[in-house]
Amino acid sequence: MENKMFCYQCQETAGCTGCTMSGVCGKTPEVANLQDLLVYVTKGLSFVTTKLRAEGKEVSEVVNHMISVNLFTTITNANFDYDSIAQKIEDTINAKEQLLEKLTDKSNLPDAVIWNGDKTQYDEKAKTVGVLSTENEDIRSLRELITYGLKGLAAYSKHANALLKDNEDVDAFLQKALAATLDDSLSVDYLIALTLETGKYGVDGMALLDEANTSTYGNPEITKVDIGVRNNPGILISGHDLKDLEMLLEQTKGTGVDVYTHSEMLPAHYYPFFKKYDNFAGNYGNAWWKQKEEFASFNGPILMTTNCIVPPADSYKDRMFTTGAAGYPGCKHIDAPYGETKDFSEIIEMAKKCDAPTEIERGEIIGGFAHEQVFALADNVVDAVKTGAIKKFVVMAGCDGRAKSREYYTEFAKALPKDTVILTAGCAKYKYNKLNLGDINGIPRVLDAGQCNDSYSLALIALKLKEVFGLNDVNDLPIVYNISWYEQKAVIVLLALLYLGVKNIHLGPTLPAFLSPNVANVLVQNFGIAGITNVEDDISKLI
Numbered sequence: 211m212e213n214k215m216f217c218y219q220c221q222e223t224a225g226c227t228g229c230t231m232s233g234v235c236g237k238t239p240e241v242a243n244l245q246d247l248l249v250y251v252t253k254g255l256s257f258v259t260t261k262l263r264a265e266g267k268e269v270s271e272v273v274n275h276m277i278s279v280n281l282f283t284t285i286t287n288a289n290f291d292y293d294s295i296a297q298k299i300e301d302t303i304n305a306k307e308q309l310l311e312k313l314t315d316k317s318n319l320p321d322a323v324i325w326n327g328d329k330t331q332y333d334e335k336a337k338t339v340g341v342l343s344t345e346n347e348d349i350r351s352l353r354e355l356i357t358y359g360l361k362g363l364a365a366y367s368k369h370a371n372a373l374l375k376d377n378e379d380v381d382a383f384l385q386k387a388l389a390a391t392l393d394d395s396l397s398v399d400y401l402i403a404l405t406l407e408t409g410k411y412g413v414d415g416m417a418l419l420d421e422a423n424t425s426t427y428g429n430p431e432i433t434k435v436d437i438g439v440r441n442n443p444g445i446l447i448s449g450h451d452l453k454d455l456e457m458l459l460e461q462t463k464g465t466g467v468d469v470y471t472h473s474e475m476l477p478a479h480y481y482p483f484f485k486k487y488d489n490f491a492g493n494y495g496n497a498w499w500k501q502k503e504e505f506a507s508f509n510g511p512i513l514m515t516t517n518c519i520v521p522p523a524d525s526y527k528d529r530m531f532t533t534g535a536a537g538y539p540g541c542k543h544i545d546a547p548y549g550e551t552k553d554f555s556e557i558i559e560m561a562k563k564c565d566a567p568t569e570i571e572r573g574e575i576i577g578g579f580a581h582e583q584v585f586a587l588a589d590n591v592v593d594a595v596k597t598g599a600i601k602k603f604v605v606m607a608g609c610d611g612r613a614k615s616r617e618y619y620t621e622f623a624k625a626l627p628k629d630t631v632i633l634t635a636g637c638a639k640y641k642y643n644k645l646n647l648g649d650i651n652g653i654p655r656v657l658d659a660g661q662c663n664d665s666y667s668l669a670l671i672a673l674k675l676k677e678v679f680g681l682n683d684v685n686d687l688p689i690v691y692n693i694s695w696y697e698q699k700a701v702i703v704l705l706a707l708l709y710l711g712v713k714n715i716h717l718g719p720t721l722p723a724f725l726s727p728n729v730a731n732v733l734v735q736n737f738g739i740a741g742i743t744n745v746e747d748d749i750s751k752l753i
Contacts, residue, residue: 215239216342218723219358220286221696222611226723228341233327235287236521243336245284249357250339251299252280253392255306256385258313262399263382264362265314273305274381275371275390275548281364282535286697287498288517291537295328305326306491306703320392324548341724351726352401352568353391355701358724359408360384362702365450365516366415368535368661372453372548375422383411402732408506409709412702412711416599416666423452423481430480430660435643436492439567439577440468446494446508446559446567448471448472448501449515450661454533454552458513459487461554467561472501473518474637475658479499480578493575494567497610497640510564511557514538517697529564532728575643577658579633581670584606590653592678593690599650601629603689607665607695607703608638615719618643623647623656631655633671636662638694665703669710684711690752692742695722708737716752718742 218228220235229235233242255276259269259313269700280298283289303326310316310323327335344350363384370376392398396404401511406547424430445467447455456479459469468491471478476493495504498518514536522530522538527684530541530621533552537543546552564705584591594600604626610616623632623642632642632655639658647655659667676684695704695717707715714737721730742748 214337215242216340217242218341219354219698220611221720221722222613223723227718228723229298235476237290238292240333241290241292241295243340244292244299244332245289246340247332247336248280248295248299248302249284250322251302251306251325252277253388254320254325255302255309257323257389257392258306258309259318260386260389261313261315261380262309267312269309269381269385269552270372271376271546273309274376274378274385275368276302276305277381277385278367278371279535281361282516283537284369285361285365285517285535285699287519288535289537290521290642291543292537293539294537294543296332299332300329300505318611322392347726348398348728349401350647351724351729352398352405354724354727355388355406356401356408357391358698358701359405359412359705360388360702361698362700363408363415366419366702369451369453369663370415370419370422372451372534373422373426374549375418375552377414377418380411380415380418383407386479405705406709408702409705409707412706413666413669413709415702416663416706419663419667424582427452427456427484428482429582430477430578431482431583432576433480433578434574434576435479438471438492438572439494439569440491442466442468442489442491443561444468444470444491444562444567445509445561446470446472446510446512447475447515448498448512448664449518449534449536450474451534452478454513454515455484457552458554459484459556462489462558463487465489465558465562470567472504472512473498473621473640474661475515477577477658477664480580480660495570497637499610499612504570507568507570509567510561513554513557519685529560569657573644576654577643577660579654579657579667580659580664581667581674583673584657584667585589586676588674588678590651591675594651594653599629600631600653601627601688602633603631603633603687604752605633605668605689605691605693606631606638606642607624607635607659607662607668608694608700609662610637610640611696613719616694618719618742618745620645622692622748625749627746628655630659630753633657633659633668634687635659635664635668636700641694662699662703665706669707672712673710685713692748693717693750694719713737714740716740716742716748
């Protein structure tokens, strides 16, 4: 029992039931359990902040940011570093103890607030506060569904915070909902309603990040991105944080070092702001799960700004750096408070001594179809729909992953009729964004809106089309949803779509293990959520 864990928050969880001996992602039982404890004490802190607000007292942005980063730290593939997680637990307990002194009503405090053990007690306490500490299967399922949605929301809040954008309402809700998962008196019906409310704030959180990104870097525009390499040494930046990319590009100007994006950082090329950097070279490689081979062939240093870390091979571990919520033992971590500049000089100096990247492919891929760019093309899109040139839009957003079953999405894209257009966001696009699927009247058949958080653009596009065609229900549009998921940011996107009234979403390659049969049935009955089967049958059903 000493090395036992339980985690089922991602799609690849062992046997689609739960990782119990070690994480499929690579995290150890000790790290998995400590992440459970970090979530637990963060719930305790959120309980206190929620009561403070009820008493009319303010909660600082510093505390709001701490809670968001804590949750982001526990997202799949973000942080594998025991010591950094332990430090976050200690900091969270200290912050909670300070805020407790300001609280007038200290009655009925849950254990997550009362407990303030030191580091010698963390491992033992961690074993008692994990997922399985909630005995009722349906309550457990809903608590985890809400918590995972809040982890996704926290990730998007963190990116907006890095650009000095905050939304107190989003932070207050996130903390209220997190605290609610401690309350044993709440019914299944209440938790179902809270799940949908989490989707509402998911929309608000994505809107906050969209406004932060576009007000800082401009609206994404149609862009061809080079996927080859140059002859200069390079730095590869992966993850999602655009502020980190800005700081890195600014510090590498004139150094003879090029910067390449990887995986979810690809859409940075679509923003006008970044096009002024001559050393912003292109995109290297594919989705996150191929990084072991691609990081080895890149030759230069790698900066991981967020989740999507695969435990690094020895061949490049000494040139992998982390920042923000990301962390891996033995990899140098670089950070700075929001609004201050991170010092990436060590990465740049290392890059200068490295060989140029080894070429793994050539060509270009096109993207930049976020909401404003698609709105600019609205007349063309509407004409194509009215004339029958476009019969259906297929939303294939979400995540990529290692499982062989995900080849389904490549085959599905290939099998789609030529009068269909794929709307995508997230790293799921790497399953089909390099296929030659052609265009319809000049409109590419794959419209890439950006990162996973840019699924907000796809929702806005759907709402705009509903308005243009004079429809009362978004589900009357010629849009179908075949979404792949992997981790918790996909959960908040799903909840946001449900809040917006979108029905009949197909979700794969497997349904989440954390959905109990009863909770899954609620989603099936009320929203038409379904799994995938095979390409031929699903094409017939959806198209």
